[in-house]
Amino acid sequence: MAMDFNQTSQKIHNQILRAKEILIISHNQPDADAFGSMIAMGHWLDALEKKHHKLAYQPLPENLGWLTDYRPVFIDALDEKNKYDLIIVLDSSDLIRSKTNQIISLLETRPLIINIDHHHANDLFGDLNLVLPDASSTTEVIYRLLKSINFSLNRHIANALLAGMLGDTYNFTNANTKEQAMIMASNLLFFGASLNQASDSLLKIKSLDSMIVWGEILKRIKYNSNLGIASALILQEDIKPGVSETEISEGIANFLNSLDGVKALLLLHQQTNGLIKGSLRTNDDLIDVSKLAKILGGGGHKKASGFTLQGQLVQTEQGSWKII
Numbered sequence: 001m002a003m004d005f006n007q008t009s010q011k012i013h014n015q016i017l018r019a020k021e022i023l024i025i026s027h028n029q030p031d032a033d034a035f036g037s038m039i040a041m042g043h044w045l046d047a048l049e050k051k052h053h054k055l056a057y058q059p060l061p062e063n064l065g066w067l068t069d070y071r072p073v074f075i076d077a078l079d080e081k082n083k084y085d086l087i088i089v090l091d092s093s094d095l096i097r098s099k100t101n102q103i104i105s106l107l108e109t110r111p112l113i114i115n116i117d118h119h120h121a122n123d124l125f126g127d128l129n130l131v132l133p134d135a136s137s138t139t140e141v142i143y144r145l146l147k148s149i150n151f152s153l154n155r156h157i158a159n160a161l162l163a164g165m166l167g168d169t170y171n172f173t174n175a176n177t178k179e180q181a182m183i184m185a186s187n188l189l190f191f192g193a194s195l196n197q198a199s200d201s202l203l204k205i206k207s208l209d210s211m212i213v214w215g216e217i218l219k220r221i222k223y224n225s226n227l228g229i230a231s232a233l234i235l236q237e238d239i240k241p242g243v244s245e246t247e248i249s250e251g252i253a254n255f256l257n258s259l260d261g262v263k264a265l266l267l268l269h270q271q272t273n274g275l276i277k278g279s280l281r282t283n284d285d286l287i288d289v290s291k292l293a294k295i296l297g298g299g300g301h302k303k304a305s306g307f308t309l310q311g312q313l314v315q316t317e318q319g320s321w322k323i324i
Protein backbone atom coordinates (compact mmCIF):
# COMPACT_ATOMS: atom_id res chain seq x y z
CA MET A 1 0.00 0.00 0.00
CA ALA A 2 1.39 3.36 -1.02
CA MET A 3 -0.27 5.13 1.85
CA ASP A 4 1.01 4.53 5.36
CA PHE A 5 -2.21 4.13 7.29
CA ASN A 6 -0.91 4.95 10.76
CA GLN A 7 1.05 7.93 9.51
CA THR A 8 -1.92 9.35 7.61
CA SER A 9 -4.17 8.75 10.62
CA GLN A 10 -1.73 10.66 12.79
CA LYS A 11 -1.63 13.54 10.28
CA ILE A 12 -5.42 13.67 10.24
CA HIS A 13 -5.50 13.75 14.02
CA ASN A 14 -2.97 16.60 14.05
CA GLN A 15 -4.89 18.63 11.48
CA ILE A 16 -8.08 18.22 13.48
CA LEU A 17 -6.33 19.35 16.66
CA ARG A 18 -5.02 22.39 14.78
CA ALA A 19 -8.34 23.35 13.16
CA LYS A 20 -10.60 26.07 14.57
CA GLU A 21 -13.88 25.24 12.84
CA ILE A 22 -14.63 22.01 11.01
CA LEU A 23 -17.30 21.01 8.51
CA ILE A 24 -18.22 17.33 8.06
CA ILE A 25 -19.74 16.41 4.71
CA SER A 26 -20.97 13.20 3.17
CA HIS A 27 -22.70 12.41 -0.11
CA ASN A 28 -26.12 13.41 -1.33
CA GLN A 29 -28.85 10.79 -0.74
CA PRO A 30 -26.95 9.54 2.30
CA ASP A 31 -27.17 5.89 3.33
CA ALA A 32 -26.52 4.31 6.73
CA ASP A 33 -22.75 4.38 6.14
CA ALA A 34 -22.84 8.10 5.31
CA PHE A 35 -24.97 8.94 8.36
CA GLY A 36 -23.04 6.58 10.66
CA SER A 37 -19.71 8.07 9.49
CA MET A 38 -20.86 11.64 10.07
CA ILE A 39 -22.28 10.82 13.49
CA ALA A 40 -19.19 8.91 14.64
CA MET A 41 -16.93 11.69 13.39
CA GLY A 42 -19.07 14.26 15.23
CA HIS A 43 -18.70 12.35 18.49
CA TRP A 44 -14.95 12.21 18.06
CA LEU A 45 -14.78 15.97 17.41
CA ASP A 46 -17.01 16.52 20.47
CA ALA A 47 -14.55 14.51 22.55
CA LEU A 48 -11.72 16.68 21.20
CA GLU A 49 -13.85 19.77 21.99
CA LYS A 50 -13.64 20.93 18.39
CA LYS A 51 -16.21 23.31 17.00
CA HIS A 52 -17.86 21.60 14.04
CA HIS A 53 -20.97 21.24 11.93
CA LYS A 54 -22.34 18.33 9.97
CA LEU A 55 -23.75 19.31 6.62
CA ALA A 56 -26.98 17.54 5.74
CA TYR A 57 -28.69 17.00 2.42
CA GLN A 58 -31.44 15.07 4.13
CA PRO A 59 -32.65 14.73 7.70
CA LEU A 60 -31.79 11.53 9.53
CA PRO A 61 -34.32 8.86 8.42
CA GLU A 62 -36.69 7.62 11.11
CA ASN A 63 -35.14 4.17 11.31
CA LEU A 64 -31.76 5.67 12.28
CA GLY A 65 -33.32 8.03 14.81
CA TRP A 66 -31.91 5.94 17.67
CA LEU A 67 -28.37 7.07 16.80
CA THR A 68 -27.26 10.05 18.90
CA ASP A 69 -26.96 12.75 17.89
CA TYR A 70 -27.06 14.14 14.40
CA ARG A 71 -27.84 17.91 14.76
CA PRO A 72 -27.01 18.87 11.16
CA VAL A 73 -26.93 22.20 9.37
CA PHE A 74 -28.55 22.37 5.95
CA ILE A 75 -26.74 23.58 2.86
CA ASP A 76 -28.84 26.74 2.43
CA ALA A 77 -27.74 27.88 5.90
CA LEU A 78 -24.11 28.14 4.79
CA ASP A 79 -22.63 31.45 3.63
CA GLU A 80 -19.38 33.38 3.50
CA LYS A 81 -19.71 34.11 7.22
CA ASN A 82 -18.67 30.53 7.93
CA LYS A 83 -15.00 30.28 8.72
CA TYR A 84 -14.35 26.60 8.23
CA ASP A 85 -10.63 25.90 7.99
CA LEU A 86 -11.05 22.14 7.66
CA ILE A 87 -13.54 20.03 5.71
CA ILE A 88 -13.82 16.29 6.32
CA VAL A 89 -15.48 14.48 3.41
CA LEU A 90 -16.82 11.01 4.22
CA ASP A 91 -17.91 8.07 2.02
CA SER A 92 -17.64 10.08 -1.23
CA SER A 93 -15.42 9.13 -4.13
CA ASP A 94 -15.20 12.65 -5.55
CA LEU A 95 -15.95 16.27 -4.70
CA ILE A 96 -19.01 16.40 -6.94
CA ARG A 97 -21.20 13.79 -5.27
CA SER A 98 -20.67 15.50 -1.91
CA LYS A 99 -21.12 18.98 -3.48
CA THR A 100 -17.91 19.97 -1.66
CA ASN A 101 -16.80 22.14 -4.60
CA GLN A 102 -19.97 24.16 -4.30
CA ILE A 103 -19.44 24.62 -0.57
CA ILE A 104 -15.79 25.64 -0.93
CA SER A 105 -16.82 28.32 -3.42
CA LEU A 106 -18.99 29.85 -0.68
CA LEU A 107 -16.03 30.22 1.66
CA GLU A 108 -13.53 33.05 1.69
CA THR A 109 -10.44 30.87 1.94
CA ARG A 110 -10.05 27.31 0.77
CA PRO A 111 -10.02 25.01 3.78
CA LEU A 112 -7.85 21.94 4.13
CA ILE A 113 -9.68 18.83 2.87
CA ILE A 114 -9.55 15.41 4.49
CA ASN A 115 -10.94 12.52 2.44
CA ILE A 116 -12.01 9.36 4.31
CA ASP A 117 -13.58 6.65 2.18
CA HIS A 118 -13.66 3.06 0.94
CA HIS A 119 -14.74 3.43 -2.74
CA HIS A 120 -12.13 1.83 -4.98
CA ALA A 121 -12.78 4.57 -7.57
CA ASN A 122 -12.00 7.36 -5.08
CA ASP A 123 -10.03 10.01 -6.96
CA LEU A 124 -7.99 11.07 -3.88
CA PHE A 125 -9.20 14.68 -3.98
CA GLY A 126 -8.11 15.46 -0.41
CA ASP A 127 -5.03 17.14 0.99
CA LEU A 128 -5.00 14.06 3.20
CA ASN A 129 -6.55 10.86 1.87
CA LEU A 130 -7.45 7.91 4.06
CA VAL A 131 -8.98 5.58 1.50
CA LEU A 132 -9.17 1.82 2.07
CA PRO A 133 -10.85 0.03 -0.85
CA ASP A 134 -10.75 -3.26 1.07
CA ALA A 135 -12.81 -1.86 3.96
CA SER A 136 -16.47 -2.86 4.25
CA SER A 137 -17.60 0.69 4.86
CA THR A 138 -16.38 4.18 5.62
CA THR A 139 -17.26 3.55 9.25
CA GLU A 140 -14.71 0.71 9.17
CA VAL A 141 -12.07 3.17 7.93
CA ILE A 142 -13.00 5.55 10.77
CA TYR A 143 -12.86 2.65 13.22
CA ARG A 144 -9.34 1.77 12.09
CA LEU A 145 -8.32 5.44 12.23
CA LEU A 146 -9.57 5.82 15.82
CA LYS A 147 -7.85 2.59 16.78
CA SER A 148 -4.60 3.70 15.22
CA ILE A 149 -4.51 6.91 17.28
CA ASN A 150 -5.62 5.03 20.44
CA PHE A 151 -8.89 6.84 20.86
CA SER A 152 -11.12 4.98 23.27
CA LEU A 153 -14.59 4.37 21.82
CA ASN A 154 -17.82 5.02 23.67
CA ARG A 155 -21.24 3.44 23.11
CA HIS A 156 -22.50 6.27 20.88
CA ILE A 157 -19.57 6.07 18.47
CA ALA A 158 -19.71 2.27 18.52
CA ASN A 159 -23.40 2.29 17.53
CA ALA A 160 -22.85 4.75 14.68
CA LEU A 161 -19.89 2.73 13.36
CA LEU A 162 -21.85 -0.51 13.55
CA ALA A 163 -24.89 0.96 11.77
CA GLY A 164 -22.71 2.09 8.85
CA MET A 165 -20.97 -1.24 8.56
CA LEU A 166 -24.19 -3.27 8.75
CA GLY A 167 -25.73 -1.00 6.12
CA ASP A 168 -22.88 -1.50 3.65
CA THR A 169 -22.54 -5.26 4.29
CA TYR A 170 -26.33 -5.71 4.25
CA ASN A 171 -26.18 -7.27 7.68
CA PHE A 172 -22.99 -9.28 7.09
CA THR A 173 -24.32 -10.94 3.94
CA ASN A 174 -22.70 -9.31 0.91
CA ALA A 175 -19.19 -9.56 -0.50
CA ASN A 176 -17.99 -6.61 1.62
CA THR A 177 -18.17 -8.86 4.68
CA LYS A 178 -14.58 -9.84 5.36
CA GLU A 179 -12.81 -11.05 8.47
CA GLN A 180 -11.89 -7.46 9.39
CA ALA A 181 -15.53 -6.42 9.42
CA MET A 182 -16.46 -9.27 11.78
CA ILE A 183 -13.59 -8.42 14.15
CA MET A 184 -14.64 -4.79 14.11
CA ALA A 185 -18.26 -5.72 14.88
CA SER A 186 -17.30 -7.83 17.87
CA ASN A 187 -15.11 -5.00 19.21
CA LEU A 188 -17.97 -2.54 18.76
CA LEU A 189 -20.24 -4.82 20.79
CA PHE A 190 -17.57 -4.84 23.47
CA PHE A 191 -17.79 -1.02 23.55
CA GLY A 192 -21.56 -1.20 24.04
CA ALA A 193 -23.00 -1.13 20.51
CA SER A 194 -26.35 -2.86 20.09
CA LEU A 195 -26.35 -5.41 17.29
CA ASN A 196 -30.08 -6.00 17.72
CA GLN A 197 -31.00 -2.39 17.39
CA ALA A 198 -28.64 -1.77 14.48
CA SER A 199 -29.77 -4.73 12.39
CA ASP A 200 -33.45 -4.25 13.20
CA SER A 201 -33.32 -0.61 12.20
CA LEU A 202 -31.65 -1.41 8.89
CA LEU A 203 -33.42 -4.56 7.79
CA LYS A 204 -36.92 -4.83 9.11
CA ILE A 205 -39.70 -3.66 6.82
CA LYS A 206 -41.22 -0.78 8.73
CA SER A 207 -44.90 -0.86 7.93
CA LEU A 208 -47.71 -2.76 6.27
CA ASP A 209 -47.80 -0.03 3.60
CA SER A 210 -44.14 -0.71 2.77
CA MET A 211 -44.87 -4.43 2.58
CA ILE A 212 -47.66 -3.77 0.05
CA VAL A 213 -45.30 -1.62 -2.04
CA TRP A 214 -42.75 -4.46 -1.97
CA GLY A 215 -45.47 -6.80 -3.23
CA GLU A 216 -46.23 -4.60 -6.25
CA ILE A 217 -42.55 -4.35 -7.17
CA LEU A 218 -41.85 -8.07 -6.71
CA LYS A 219 -44.71 -8.95 -9.12
CA ARG A 220 -42.78 -7.34 -11.97
CA ILE A 221 -39.41 -9.03 -11.45
CA LYS A 222 -37.81 -10.45 -14.58
CA TYR A 223 -35.11 -13.10 -14.42
CA ASN A 224 -32.84 -14.12 -17.26
CA SER A 225 -31.68 -17.61 -16.32
CA ASN A 226 -29.04 -17.75 -19.09
CA LEU A 227 -27.28 -14.66 -17.81
CA GLY A 228 -28.32 -14.98 -14.17
CA ILE A 229 -29.52 -11.39 -14.23
CA ALA A 230 -32.61 -10.24 -12.37
CA SER A 231 -34.26 -6.91 -13.04
CA ALA A 232 -36.93 -4.98 -11.22
CA LEU A 233 -38.75 -1.66 -11.59
CA ILE A 234 -40.05 0.84 -9.09
CA LEU A 235 -42.72 3.12 -10.52
CA GLN A 236 -44.03 6.33 -8.99
CA GLU A 237 -47.50 4.80 -8.63
CA ASP A 238 -46.00 2.07 -6.40
CA ILE A 239 -45.01 4.57 -3.75
CA LYS A 240 -47.67 5.20 -1.09
CA PRO A 241 -47.67 8.26 1.16
CA GLY A 242 -45.53 7.82 4.24
CA VAL A 243 -43.32 5.20 2.60
CA SER A 244 -39.64 6.07 2.16
CA GLU A 245 -38.58 5.62 -1.47
CA THR A 246 -34.89 5.30 -0.63
CA GLU A 247 -35.66 2.65 1.94
CA ILE A 248 -37.79 0.72 -0.56
CA SER A 249 -35.26 0.86 -3.39
CA GLU A 250 -32.28 -0.05 -1.19
CA GLY A 251 -34.26 -2.84 0.45
CA ILE A 252 -35.41 -4.31 -2.87
CA ALA A 253 -31.93 -4.08 -4.43
CA ASN A 254 -30.29 -5.85 -1.50
CA PHE A 255 -33.04 -8.44 -1.15
CA LEU A 256 -32.96 -9.47 -4.82
CA ASN A 257 -29.18 -9.60 -4.79
CA SER A 258 -29.33 -12.33 -2.16
CA LEU A 259 -31.70 -14.46 -4.25
CA ASP A 260 -30.34 -17.85 -5.20
CA GLY A 261 -29.05 -17.98 -8.79
CA VAL A 262 -28.90 -14.21 -9.23
CA LYS A 263 -25.44 -13.19 -10.39
CA ALA A 264 -26.31 -9.56 -10.91
CA LEU A 265 -29.26 -7.32 -10.33
CA LEU A 266 -30.52 -4.25 -12.14
CA LEU A 267 -33.11 -2.07 -10.43
CA LEU A 268 -34.65 0.91 -12.23
CA HIS A 269 -36.46 3.43 -10.09
CA GLN A 270 -38.66 6.08 -11.74
CA GLN A 271 -38.26 9.41 -9.93
CA THR A 272 -40.79 12.24 -9.92
CA ASN A 273 -38.44 14.64 -11.75
CA GLY A 274 -38.25 12.72 -15.05
CA LEU A 275 -35.12 10.88 -14.00
CA ILE A 276 -34.60 7.15 -13.58
CA LYS A 277 -32.27 5.99 -10.86
CA GLY A 278 -30.52 2.72 -11.64
CA SER A 279 -28.95 0.41 -9.07
CA LEU A 280 -26.64 -2.49 -9.87
CA ARG A 281 -25.69 -5.24 -7.43
CA THR A 282 -23.66 -8.41 -7.62
CA ASN A 283 -22.24 -10.98 -5.25
CA ASP A 284 -20.22 -12.65 -7.99
CA ASP A 285 -16.46 -12.28 -7.53
CA LEU A 286 -15.92 -12.12 -11.30
CA ILE A 287 -18.38 -9.29 -11.94
CA ASP A 288 -17.58 -5.61 -11.45
CA VAL A 289 -20.86 -3.70 -11.80
CA SER A 290 -19.15 -0.33 -11.38
CA LYS A 291 -17.85 -0.73 -14.97
CA LEU A 292 -21.38 -0.77 -16.36
CA ALA A 293 -22.44 2.05 -14.02
CA LYS A 294 -19.53 4.13 -15.31
CA ILE A 295 -20.54 3.59 -18.95
CA LEU A 296 -23.99 4.86 -17.98
CA GLY A 297 -22.52 7.96 -16.33
CA GLY A 298 -22.62 6.72 -12.74
CA GLY A 299 -20.22 5.04 -10.37
CA GLY A 300 -19.81 3.19 -7.12
CA HIS A 301 -18.33 -0.05 -5.88
CA LYS A 302 -17.50 -3.28 -7.73
CA LYS A 303 -20.36 -4.99 -5.89
CA ALA A 304 -22.87 -2.12 -5.68
CA SER A 305 -23.12 0.87 -7.99
CA GLY A 306 -25.63 3.22 -9.47
CA PHE A 307 -26.38 5.63 -12.30
CA THR A 308 -29.04 8.13 -13.32
CA LEU A 309 -30.77 8.33 -16.71
CA GLN A 310 -33.18 10.86 -18.12
CA GLY A 311 -36.50 9.35 -19.16
CA GLN A 312 -39.73 7.62 -18.37
CA LEU A 313 -40.37 3.92 -17.88
CA VAL A 314 -43.27 2.75 -20.04
CA GLN A 315 -44.78 -0.66 -20.64
CA THR A 316 -44.88 -1.99 -24.20
CA GLU A 317 -47.85 -3.89 -25.64
CA GLN A 318 -45.90 -7.12 -25.21
CA GLY A 319 -45.68 -6.42 -21.50
CA SER A 320 -41.99 -5.59 -21.33
CA TRP A 321 -40.66 -2.19 -20.31
CA LYS A 322 -38.67 0.48 -22.09
CA ILE A 323 -37.25 3.90 -21.36
CA ILE A 324 -38.50 6.77 -23.52
Ligand SMILES: [Mn+2]
Pocket (backbone or CB within 6 Å): 033, 034, 091, 118, 136, 137, 138, 168
Ligand atom coordinates in the same frame (compact mmCIF):
# COMPACT_ATOMS: atom_id res chain seq x y z
MN1 LIG B 1 -20.08 3.33 2.12
